[in-house]
Amino acid sequence: MKEIILIKNGELALKGLNRATFEDILIKNIRKRLRPLGDFEYRKEQSTVSVIPLDDETDMNEVSDRIGRVFGIARYSRALQVPKDMGDIKEYAPKYLKDQLSCAGTFKVEAKRSDKKFPLTSPQISAEVGGAILEKYPHLKVDVRNPEITVTIEIREKFAFIRGNQLKGAGGLPTGTSGKSTVLISGGIDSPVAAYMMAKRGLVLNAVHFASPPYTSPQSEDKVFRLLKKVASFSGSITFFTVCFTEIQEAIRDNCPEDMFTLIMRRFMMRIASAIAEKEDSKALITGESLGQVASQTLPAIACTDAVASFPVFRPLIGNDKDEIIAISRKIDAFDISIEPFEDCCTVFTPKHPKTKPTLQMLEEAEKNLDVETLIERALENTKVTVVGF
Ligand code: ATP
Numbered sequence: 001m002k003e004i005i006l007i008k009n010g011e012l013a014l015k016g017l018n019r020a021t022f023e024d025i026l027i028k029n030i031r032k033r034l035r036p037l038g039d040f041e042y043r044k045e046q047s048t049v050s051v052i053p054l055d056d057e058t059d060m061n062e063v064s065d066r067i068g069r070v071f072g073i074a075r076y077s078r079a080l081q082v083p084k085d086m087g088d089i090k091e092y093a094p095k096y097l098k099d100q101l102s103c104a105g106t107f108k109v110e111a112k113r114s115d116k117k118f119p120l121t122s123p124q125i126s127a128e129v130g131g132a133i134l135e136k137y138p139h140l141k142v143d144v145r146n147p148e149i150t151v152t153i154e155i156r157e158k159f160a161f162i163r164g165n166q167l168k169g170a171g172g173l174p175t176g177t178s179g180k181s182t183v184l185i186s187g188g189i190d191s192p193v194a195a196y197m198m199a200k201r202g203l204v205l206n207a208v209h210f211a212s213p214p215y216t217s218p219q220s221e222d223k224v225f226r227l228l229k230k231v232a233s234f235s236g237s238i239t240f241f242t243v244c245f246t247e248i249q250e251a252i253r254d255n256c257p258e259d260m261f262t263l264i265m266r267r268f269m270m271r272i273a274s275a276i277a278e279k280e281d282s283k284a285l286i287t288g289e290s291l292g293q294v295a296s297q298t299l300p301a302i303a304c305t306d307a308v309a310s311f312p313v314f315r316p317l318i319g320n321d322k323d324e325i326i327a328i329s330r331k332i333d334a335f336d337i338s339i340e341p342f343e344d345c346c347t348v349f350t351p352k353h354p355k356t357k358p359t360l361q362m363l364e365e366a367e368k369n370l371d372v373e374t375l376i377e378r379a380l381e382n383t384k385v386t387v388v389g390f
């Protein structure tokens with residue numbers, strides 16, 4: 001028997017005239033994500049997309065896991081395709097849904113017939129399949145109002161399909177429907193979460209990381225790569241720029257007032273990320289900042305970093321507490337990597353008493369001994385590009 005996947009396209013349904021385009025992009029994204037797992041047929045009917053494996057050996061657990069990470073899918077189900085025969089349906093429904101039914105207390109059966117010539121009516125199908133399930137799982141009770149498991153039997157043109165409860169999809173909008181954006185990624189907890197959240201709104205991601213060898217180690221770069229890999233399992237591949245930041249940090253250390261180190265550094269990050277975004281046709285920057293979390297994330301400090309960005313800066317975590325951010329970090333399986341103890345360039349040359357109420361004037365004064373243009377040009381020349389696959 002063949003297992004297939006049915007996808008209802010939740011949020012997309014609201015997109016009116018754009019809906020068809022959004023659906024096409026969604027199917028293209030699913031195709032890309034499933035390509036390494038074999039050949040599939042994609043069938044579009046009303047608000048449902050069916051994904052049908054063409055190879056009997058396909059690993060449907062892996063298929064389901066990957067589909068669960070594709071943005072733009074609100075809910076989806078795994079379904080078993082069986083012959084349109086009551087004997088087969090009654091035999092396979094209890095077997096196929098064993099995992100769900102054996103742990104549940106209550107269930108109901110719903111039948112849908114698009115083939116009106118099928119000899120049994122929907123209530124008759126439900127009653128017969130319900131009886132077959134109760135025979136195998138006598139501990140179950142039928143609850144038509146609020147069942148733990150809803151078993152759905154669909155009688156279609158060529159086959160019947162058996163499915164249990166729907167699975168929760170990744171939500172959001174299909175990757176690519178909102179354009180492209182560049183995330184400033186550190187090895188911390190916040191920025192991978194910020195990247196994930198903005199990718200969920202349909203953005204393709206580029207990532208920029210600032211490394212300061214020998215103050216920062218190759219392991220800390222590898223850590224960022226592994227974090228991006230977690231994000232890419234949702235967003236699709238990410239073009240990853242690693243910028244050598246050492247010369248800039250040393251120039252700041254040697255020429256600027258200590259209480260401004262972090263802020264000046266952050267302004268360089270914004271300028272360089274803006275230059276990379278410009279070249280990559282990316283239309284926004286993303287950071288993992290959260291209001292008031294550290295000295296460089298006060299309102300006056302954020303205003304000073306924004307002043308040198310040439311694109312809108314998205315800070316999806318601005319209103320979140322750390323524990324809320326950690327919950328998402330765990331959900332995307334990034335947390336254990338984020339807490340590995342490798343240094344970030346932000347922790348090199350940190351001021352003892354960072355300024356929390358800077359003004360633009362103060363910063364421009366503090367940067368006056370730096371050749372900003374040349375430093376940026378050299379850092380851009382000293383940039384490594386890799387692709388993080390999903
Ligand atoms: P995170 O957990 O994301 O590291 P944080 O709370 O440690 O954040 P900061 O170190 O002040 O905060 O950094 C604020 C934001 O600046 C980060 O969320 C990230 O977007 C960006 N950032 C910090 N360090 C780097 C870096 N080395 N390379 C690229 N971006 C960085």
Ligand code: MG
Nearest residue numbers: 186188344346
């Ligand atoms: Mg950090």
